[in-house]
Amino acid sequence: MYKAQVNGTHSFDIERDEKQVNAQGVHFDCELLPDGTYHVLLNNKSMVAEVVAVDRNAKQVVLRIDGKRYEVTLEDEFDQLLAKMGMDKSAAQKVSEVKSPMPGLVLEVKVSVGDEVKEGDALMVLEAMKMENVIAAPCDAIIAGIEVSDQDKVEKNQLLVRFEA
Numbered sequence: 001m002y003k004a005q006v007n008g009t010h011s012f013d014i015e016r017d018e019k020q021v022n023a024q025g026v027h028f029d030c031e032l033l034p035d036g037t038y039h040v041l042l043n044n045k046s047m048v049a050e051v052v053a054v055d056r057n058a059k060q061v062v063l064r065i066d067g068k069r070y071e072v073t074l075e076d077e078f079d080q081l082l083a084k085m086g087m088d089k090s091a092a093q094k095v096s097e098v099k100s101p102m103p104g105l106v107l108e109v110k111v112s113v114g115d116e117v118k119e120g121d122a123l124m125v126l127e128a129m130k131m132e133n134v135i136a137a138p139c140d141a142i143i144a145g146i147e148v149s150d151q152d153k154v155e156k157n158q159l160l161v162r163f164e165a
Helices: 077-084
Strands: 002-006 010-015 028-032 038-042 045-055 060-065 068-075 097-099 104-109 122-128 131-136 141-146 159-163
Touching: 002 077, 068 077, 122 159
Parallel strands: none
Antiparallel strands: 002 010, 002 068, 028 038, 038 045, 045 060, 060 068, 097 159, 104 122, 122 131, 141 159
C-alpha cells in the first residue's frame, strides 16, 4: 500500500494491485502525449497532467493538473514501516551533533559557528588511510559549535560539530 499526501492536507491510501484509493475501486488510465504532458482518465473523467518537478530523495512530485498545481508526497511500505519503528525522516532530522566516523586528520573545516547548512553540505574534509572524506551535514541545521580545527587528529566517534537544537 502507498500513502500519498497532496498539498500537505489531503491523504490517500492507494492499493495499486487492487486499483483502490481509500478502499474504493477506481478506473485509471494514463497516456504520455507528444508534448510531454499526460492524458489521464480517472473514473471516466478526462484531464491533462504535467510533471513540474520530481525530488526522488524526498519522494515528492509537483504536478499541474488542468492548470492547478499539486504537491504530492509518497510513502511506500518501507517508509511506513520505518515511521512505525520511529526511524523515519522526522527522527533523522533531530540530529544534534556529528561525530567522526573513523580516526583521521582534519584537513579543512568548511563551516563556521552560526552558519546555516543544508542536508548534504560539506562540513569538513577528513583524511583517513590516505583518502579524503567529506563529512556532510545529515540534515538542515545551524552550526552551534565546532569542536576541531584544521590539522587536528581525531579518533573514531570524536565529536566534530554541534547543531542548534
